[in-house]
Amino acid sequence: MKALPESEISDAMLYYEQYFYEGQLTDxxxxxxxGTPKNLARRLVADYYMDEARDVPEENQKSPLGLAKIIILALLASPILIPVAITVIALIFAIVVTFAALAFSLIxxxxxxxxxxVICVIGGILVLTQSVLGGLFYIAAGIAVIGGFILLWPLVMSMVKGLKHWVFVMIRWIGKKTVGRKGVQDDA
Structure with missing residues (x-):
């Protein structure tokens, strides 16, 4: 439970101590x-970060891979759900690879x-010695494409950020479907 803030750790310990005492549960x-203390701790960490991801503003959210790691750890906390965890790992891997391919292709x-x-401008300079109008055409075309590049750069970067956001949303959705508000759902 080292991944949790101290206040969350003490609250969880107090809650479960009271629950065990009032319910007079044996070990x-x-x-x-x-489950084992380790499995319970994993579920508590996963629950905390799933709830936190819902409430945190978008610019302060954890990375999608960090959230995916927490979801997978929560699923692995229950031996019954290991096949579900393997499926979720494959699904998250597919989503991340798709995101990376789209971002890479845009860039x-x-x-x-x-x-x-750049090639167009260099070619236009070289053609100037043979044809002034042809050289000027290629130089102008190169400068126009450079202008388009400068205009499209912020758009492409915002598209990449948007893709990252949607990957986070998809991973969080997978987490909500597999890790419930009260821990790993055992009705799989």
Whole structure:
């Protein structure tokens, strides 16, 4: 439970101590109801971060991979749900790879425009000695593409940030479907 703030740790310890005392549970009964202490701690950490991810403003959210790690740890806390955890790992991997491919393709597309613009300007300078109008055309076209590159750069970067946000939303949705508000759902 080291990943939790001190106040959350003390609140959780107090709650479960009272629950065990009032319910007069033996160690065996507590383990059968909540799992091992390690599994219970994983579920508590996952619950905390799932609730936190819902309430934190978008600019302060944890990374999608950090949230995915917490969801997977919570699923692995229950041996019954290991097949579900494997499926979730595969699904999260597919989402992250898709995001990376889309982001990479957008950046490569923009980079190719920048490279084409530079080649066009250099080619126009070289053509100037043979044809002034042809050289000026290529130089103007290169400068226009450079202008487009400069205008498209913020748009592409905001698209990449938007893709990252949607990956986070999808991973959080997967977490809500597999890790409930009260821990791992055992009705799988």
């Amino acid at each position: 065996g009964q507590a383990v059968s109801e909540f 490569v597309l923009l980079g190719s425009f920048g490279f084409a613009a």
